[in-house]
Structures are given as C-alpha cells and as structure tokens.
Amino acid sequence: MRFAPHTDDDVRDMLAAIGLDSVEELFAxxxxxxxxxxxxxxxxxxxxxxxxxxxxxxxxxxxxADELVCFAGSGAYDHYVPSVVWALAGRSELYTSYTPYxxxxxxxxxxxxxxxQSMICELTGLEVSNASLYDGPTALVEAxxxxxxxxxxHRVLVSxxxxxxxxxxxxxxxxxxxxEPELWDAPGxxxxxxxxxxxxxxxVVQHPNVYGALEPCxxxxxxxxxxxxxxxxxxxxxxxxxxxxxxxxGADIAVAEGQSLGxxxxxxxxxxxxxxxxxxxxxxxxxxxxxxxxxVDGTTGYVLTLQAREQHIRREKATSNICTNQTLxxxxxxxxxxxLGPGGLExxxxxxxxxxxxxxxxxxxxxxxxxxxxxxxxxxxxxxxLPRPAVEVRDAMIDRGVLAGVPLxxxxxxxxxxxxxxxxSPEELDAYANALAEVVR
Amino acid sequence: xxGAPVRRTGPPGEGTLADVSRPGRRAWSWPKxxxxxxxxxDEFRRATPPGLPExxxxxxxxxxxxxAQINYGVDTGFYPLGSCSMKxxxxxxxxxxxxxxxxxxxxHQPDATIxxxxxxxxxxxxxxxxxxxxTRCTFQPPAGASGELTGLLIMRAFHTKNGDARRKxxxxxxxxxxxxxxxxxxxxxxxxxxxxxxxxxxxxxxEKLVDxxxxxxxxxxxxxxxxxxxxxxxxxxxxxxxxxxxxxxxxNLNAIMGKVRPGDMGFDIVHxxxxxxxATPHGGGGPGAGPVAVSExxxxxLPAPLLARDADTGALSWDHDRPDSIGRVHGFHGxxxxxxxxxxxxxxxxxxxxxxxxxxxxLNANYLAxxxxxxxxxxxAGRPMHEFVATAKPLRAHGVRATDVAKRIIDLGFHPATVxxxxxxxxxxxxxxxxxxxxxVLDAFADAMLQAxxxxxxxxxxxxxxxxxxxxxxxxxxxxxxxLKLRW
Numbered sequence: 001m002r003f004a005p006h007t008d009d010d011v012r013d014m015l016a017a018i019g020l021d022s023v024e025e026l027f028a029x030x031x032x033x034x035x036x037x038x039x040x041x042x043x044x045x046x047x048x049x050x051x052x053x054x055x056x057x058x059x060x061x062x063x064x065a066d067e068l069v070c071f072a073g074s075g076a077y078d079h080y081v082p083s084v085v086w087a088l089a090g091r092s093e094l095y096t097s098y099t100p101y102x103x104x105x106x107x108x109x110x111x112x113x114x115x116x117q118s119m120i121c122e123l124t125g126l127e128v129s130n131a132s133l134y135d136g137p138t139a140l141v142e143a144x145x146x147x148x149x150x151x152x153x154h155r156v157l158v159s160x161x162x163x164x165x166x167x168x169x170x171x172x173x174x175x176x177x178x179x180e181p182e183l184w185d186a187p188g189x190x191x192x193x194x195x196x197x198x199x200x201x202x203x204v205v206q207h208p209n210v211y212g213a214l215e216p217c218x219x220x221x222x223x224x225x226x227x228x229x230x231x232x233x234x235x236x237x238x239x240x241x242x243x244x245x246x247x248x249x250g251a252d253i254a255v256a257e258g259q260s261l262g263x264x265x266x267x268x269x270x271x272x273x274x275x276x277x278x279x280x281x282x283x284x285x286x287x288x289x290x291x292x293x294x295x296v297d298g299t300t301g302y303v304l305t306l307q308a309r310e311q312h313i314r315r316e317k318a319t320s321n322i323c324t325n326q327t328l329x330x331x332x333x334x335x336x337x338x339x340l341g342p343g344g345l346e347x348x349x350x351x352x353x354x355x356x357x358x359x360x361x362x363x364x365x366x367x368x369x370x371x372x373x374x375x376x377x378x379x380x381x382x383x384x385x386l387p388r389p390a391v392e393v394r395d396a397m398i399d400r401g402v403l404a405g406v407p408l409x410x411x412x413x414x415x416x417x418x419x420x421x422x423x424x425s426p427e428e429l430d431a432y433a434n435a436l437a438e439v440v441r
Numbered sequence: 442x443x444g445a446p447v448r449r450t451g452p453p454g455e456g457t458l459a460d461v462s463r464p465g466r467r468a469w470s471w472p473k474x475x476x477x478x479x480x481x482x483d484e485f486r487r488a489t490p491p492g493l494p495e496x497x498x499x500x501x502x503x504x505x506x507x508x509a510q511i512n513y514g515v516d517t518g519f520y521p522l523g524s525c526s527m528k529x530x531x532x533x534x535x536x537x538x539x540x541x542x543x544x545x546x547x548x549h550q551p552d553a554t555i556x557x558x559x560x561x562x563x564x565x566x567x568x569x570x571x572x573x574x575x576t577r578c579t580f581q582p583p584a585g586a587s588g589e590l591t592g593l594l595i596m597r598a599f600h601t602k603n604g605d606a607r608r609k610x611x612x613x614x615x616x617x618x619x620x621x622x623x624x625x626x627x628x629x630x631x632x633x634x635x636x637x638x639x640x641x642x643x644x645x646x647x648e649k650l651v652d653x654x655x656x657x658x659x660x661x662x663x664x665x666x667x668x669x670x671x672x673x674x675x676x677x678x679x680x681x682x683x684x685x686x687x688x689x690x691x692x693n694l695n696a697i698m699g700k701v702r703p704g705d706m707g708f709d710i711v712h713x714x715x716x717x718x719x720a721t722p723h724g725g726g727g728p729g730a731g732p733v734a735v736s737e738x739x740x741x742x743l744p745a746p747l748l749a750r751d752a753d754t755g756a757l758s759w760d761h762d763r764p765d766s767i768g769r770v771h772g773f774h775g776x777x778x779x780x781x782x783x784x785x786x787x788x789x790x791x792x793x794x795x796x797x798x799x800x801x802x803x804l805n806a807n808y809l810a811x812x813x814x815x816x817x818x819x820x821x822a823g824r825p826m827h828e829f830v831a832t833a834k835p836l837r838a839h840g841v842r843a844t845d846v847a848k849r850i851i852d853l854g855f856h857p858a859t860v861x862x863x864x865x866x867x868x869x870x871x872x873x874x875x876x877x878x879x880x881x882v883l884d885a886f887a888d889a890m891l892q893a894x895x896x897x898x899x900x901x902x903x904x905x906x907x908x909x910x911x912x913x914x915x916x917x918x919x920x921x922x923x924x925l926k927l928r929w
Contacts, residue, residue: 004801005879014808040792059542061557072547088505096514098723104911108512109725118928122491134583137772172768176627268548268773270728293921301913305921311622321622324584328724342490344469354476406549
C-alpha cells in the first residue's frame, strides 16, 4: 500500500485490539445482496514514474499557451503569474489545511483571507468582500440571490452584452430558485435600456462587457437603485488600475472571475469567484467571511464570522449552500495583488490597453478586417468582423502557432473576440498581424 | 509531545500587509513599454488608485512564510477532522497538475488542440462510473455542495420531463448542512426523517412519510454517524415505489471503495468529493471538485456540455446539443486542475489499491474508537466504518465540554476532531483518522484524548484555559460578529 503505512504486524495487532480476525469482518454489516462480488475493473496501480510518463504523454497531445501564443480571453486570460505567487500560496501548511474550524491552528489562512477581503474592497471601492466563491458565473448567481433576498422583488434583468456563459449559469440556477433571467438588447455592442419596474430585483451589466467594450452604466445603475433594485456589475479585476471601480460606477454588488489574479489558465478551473457589496447586504452574503477580533489575552486574531448566514448553522434557511470554496485561489490572488501594489496594477492595465489598441490598429489595417463595433471604446479585448468564418480563421491561425481568439456567433459567425494581455510582446503582436493578413488574403 | 504544533513565530504584532506597507516600495516588475494610446475615455478612468499594499518581494515572502508557519495542515500533523477525510495528499499530484500541457490550457481552445486533456477526463469518468456503479459523469461541479445542487436540479428536470411536479426532498436528521441548503436552492422543501435507536434511518418512519410529492432522498452511506445503513435496499424501495430518486452524497465514499457501490445499493445520482476520497489538497477551504455521476435514465439531464467520443475516429469533443440538460452549473468545465490530481490518485492506486484504501481507513477508525471509547462513549452501538462519533457528555459532570477537550488536544500537539456535528448527538466528537496514519500516531492521539479526559476530572481549568501554546488563544467570536471588522 503506497500511502497507508501499515505493516502486516500493525494490521494484525490492530485487528486483535478490536477483537477481529480479518479486515473483511469490518465490512460484515454490509448486506451481501448489495456487495460488489468482484474486483473493481480498473487498471493495476502503477509507480510514480509510470504515472508521470502516462500524464506527460496525455499532456503532449495538448497544445498549450507556451507554444500557442494566446490571444484568447472571454473570461480567462493569459496574464503573467509572478514566481512569488505560488512559491507562497504553494506552502503546504496552507494548501493541506481545511476550513478553519479551529482558528487557533488556522491563523495563517484566516489572516490571508482577511487581507484578501481587504484588498478586494480597496480594488472595487465597495465595503465588504467574502472569502471566495467558485468562479465568475456562480458568483453572479449568488449576487442575484442576494438581490432577490434584499429587495423581495422577483425580476432579474441582464444585459445582452453579458457573457453568455454567465446568463446560461443564471438560467440553470434560476430554474431551482424560480426566476428566468430576462435579457435586454445591447445595440452597437453595448448599452441598451431595459424597462425597470418596481418588481425588479437585479440589473446586471458586465463592464468591460463580453465584446470587451466599456459600458456607460452609471445612469442605468442609478435608475436601478432608484426603483429599489440592486445594481450588479460583472467586472475585470485587472482593469481596475485604469478603470473606475464598481463602487464608483454605482454598483451595489460586484462580481468577477478572479482567475487573472495570479491563477493559471488550468483549462477553466480552479478559478476564483469574487464578490463584493455594500454593508447593507453583509448579512445576505454567501459563504465564508473572516473577521478580526481579540483572544482572551487581548491579542488580535481572526475567525470565521457571521456564521449564522451559513449552511452548517442555518441549514435550509442559509443564504447559500456553499461550503468548500476556492480559498487557495484567494490566497494566491492576495499575494499577487500585494506584489502589484497600486503602481504595478496601473502599469499592467496601461500595458494591456495599449497592447490591445496597437493590435486592433494593425489588424484593422488588413483588407476586409474591421472592428465589429467601431464606436465602442474598449480596454484589453475587442471583437473583429472578418471576411471569412471565424472558426476557419482561428484554425488556420493555430497552424501558424497563434491562438487568435474566441469565435463569436455575431456577424453570421464571422466575428472573433481578441484579448491582449501585458504578456504579449511587440514581436508577438506583429506576428499575429502578419499571420492574419495571410489567412484572410 | 507537549505544546501546540503551531507556535507564535517571529516578532509579535507584525500585523497585516497594510502595516508593512511603505509608500514607494514595490515588488512588481513589468517590461518597459510605451503606452501612449490607452484608448480609455476619461469618463471611465479611475481617479484615485486603490489602496493596495506597497511592499518589497522580501516583505511578501516573510509575511506569507510567517502565515504558513502559524497554520496547521495535513503536512504538519494528524488532522482527524470528521467528515472531511484529511488524508495525506501525494506530492506527485502537484507535479502532475503543474505540467504546462495541463496548467497552460485555455478553456476556449478548440477540442482538436486539447485531446490529451479530454482523454484524461474520459478515463477518469470511466473510472468513477466503475467505482460508483453509474453510467455517465459530469465534472462541472466545483465542490460537493455544488454537486448536490446539480443532482437536485437533475431530479427536478427528470420529474418535470415526466410531467410530475413534486415538492419535497427527504433528508436524515443527521445530514450535513449543505444538504438542506441545497434543497432550498433547488426550489424544494426539506423534510427530515428521524434516526432510530441504532443511528440509522428509521425505515418505518420513512415509509409513513413518503408520498408522491417526494422528489427524492439524499443520503450518505455510511451515514453521517459513520454507520452503514444496513436497510439501504428497503430505503431505496420506499423511495422508488413513490416514484422518487435516490441521491448519494459521496462525503463518505472513502469507506466503501471496491466493497459496495452506490449504484448497486439503488442510488440514481452520486456526487464525489475529490478533495476527500481522492486526496486532492483541501487548500485551506478549497478548491475541491464535485463530479456527479448518474444512472442511465438520468444521463439526458446532465449539465451541458458533456464529453462525447466519435465512434469512428475516437476523437473526443464537448457535446453542447443536449436538449434535456439542466444547463451549465460552472463557467467552464469544472476544476480541471483538481481533476488532474484526482486522476493521479485513482490511477496510481488502481482498483486493488483503492479497495485497500477503504480497508485501512475503516481499520484505523475502528482501532482508534476501541482505544478511546472508555472515556468517550460511542454515540451508537453499531460498528463504525471510516469514522466514528463519540461523545464528551460524561465530562459534563466536571463542567467540561467537547470544545474544551478539542482545545486541550491542540496543546497536546494535534488537530482535534470535528465537534458538535452531527447535531443529533450531544457533545459530539466526530473522528476520522483516514488510512494514511500509522498505528503509532493513532496510539499517541488516543493517549492525548485519554489524558484530556483524566484532566477533565483532576484539573478541569486546564481544559477551560486551553489552548495556551498557540499563536493566539481562544478568540472572542461574539465580539467578531458584534463589532464587524472585515477589512483593514
């Protein structure tokens, strides 16, 4: 047995202490009629060396972002992850622990989460953050649940320029909670005006939106709040050195996909659900929240707090069912945000935006290639209209070593969403433009 | 061993990163680039920078190293937290997940460029279906509770498809809190079935309680008390006879691998916790992964997209065209990086190895129960499986409670058991040693438990004052909730 350390003598002695003759007797209470009367049909166990050879063979069938230059975004971004992030978040005292039910033994994780909450508040301009949710789309579900509980209203209005995966996830969970998200049109790739009545619980805008475009959401958020609804912004954490924070835009609740905060692409997970709100909703927040307090000697320490919101106390009346969350990703995010500081965050944002605009200019200089929404300002991501189906263009670009973006259904399938991070060098931008010119020629 | 396994380190009162911060200090480094065309109109620009810390990289390293040193994990020592399967996390799984061909894959890459990743998921799905006796499996749910909700939404879709609106889900009174919370989120009403004198589902009470308004039942087996539900076939029959479905909460799957399968017990839907059974690290509270496997008749309702293999070419792809699917429950394909670790665990062990895992987990729990039960009686008489629930009730005569024992155990060098859960047992202590601990560690922990019981009689104040050797002592939780300080 590889990871169970028992010797034959141990097993014999332990069975004797229990008063049994065989391990099989430990399972005697399972009725024979349901017992598996054969071995599991799984391969035999292997050595570590063989396992890694198998995994490396599987990995070799994938084309990854170190060799396929990544301009894909749409919710997951190839930002640089500094060495220090996982050197620290990867400390095994942190990653082999669990939910801090015994705070005296868990001050490391608790303080790291308190600092994460603090930095998310600083970033978003809002008043309270929890200690993490699963990912961006499920964070939006939780935000909508908060809004419905806070307002006692029912309708959930969602901009048509919110990522379809977010709307699909809302629809899935709305099926249980009893609402159907209503999408409004965003002509020209952004904006649009839903009709807000007094039964609206939530008005949801993504800014920058699914096309990368900047959303003029201040007025809409004000109107939403005026009608008694909660204004919810889906935001990009790494835009906030350059873009005004959700709190200033007028959002009541802000949610984000936190992958870009020091987490690897990981084929879609584990990622990080970020949620922040105003203090008015603190008792409706889902999941773990860490608070500062004192011990019996007056020493500052940290505990899970407001637990009366949570499933292990409140059961069917809890604000959410979430238990295991994405703590380790939140710890990585806090190391990364502290590595950036205000200066690094702003410089990062400027480089993303500048890279994106430089690439957009080079690409739209190609005959037949134009911006899908030429009037919409953007941050690090933009949508192109191509002269050929986007899927064909993407596949031809992969042959040239470039993951050119994510095809969109718009423009009869001739639209491509392109994301540019700080990680893309001037040479890579040029190579993209040259390759695209060949592909669409 | 004397003293807590994590101690105060470094100069006291170092504080938070905000305290360490000095204006102008920095850790970041970006290439020097011109950025004259940022293209963001003024109305969208941030006016004042966020108050993030300004620290050097050395500050970061010292700070988080200190935080790691005052945190207790499985790598620090024994962690018998009941219901959480805090077993050793093999390091090879970390190596596997860091292979660039897995770690550096973008979730929007076309299927043709990720055939190895899809093959890994396909093989893992086949293995999990074999282990549970199910037909197909989704990897989208990122944790156990998410798996529960996914399973309940599948139940709802199944009944709706049959034109059969039902309102109730039955759960045992000993169930984990996520069960009733998930029931509510799925739009159902939770109905509790009591435990009988043996700590098992009271079958006659269940039979009286079920009717055609019951959509299904959620159960762990072994149950939350660590006992095998011997009448599982009767329970399944009672639910199936009224047209309901059985949901297997996989929290306790570590007890039965290779011995009995949920599918063979009559369950229709199963979630697994990879961070419990398959030793993917708990991460301080996550990430986990909560794959959900279902029987044949429920496959159409699984979340979309689902993996598909082309019969001719063998190529794998994501099938989005699933009209009866409940939809998407995660932004992408679940916690893939965690699933790579689970694959490493499952295939390094193989079928025989997984069966041995369960045998040793059950052996360890029974051995430890035997050693401590004189001082901490078992809540129920039946033979426990991979964990046992004891009670500190006898110590109440000395004014000592389960939490006092737990805090004293900390000073004696261990992480204590789960206390006050399940709720149906007074002064509950739920102990799950897992299979990765040797006899001598179990002996030392048992000695500490017995020592604490003795001290409860001879010197109860010692237990009330504990812990005394940790970085902080007992914390004022009421104060934390009253004077909310949730950020610096």
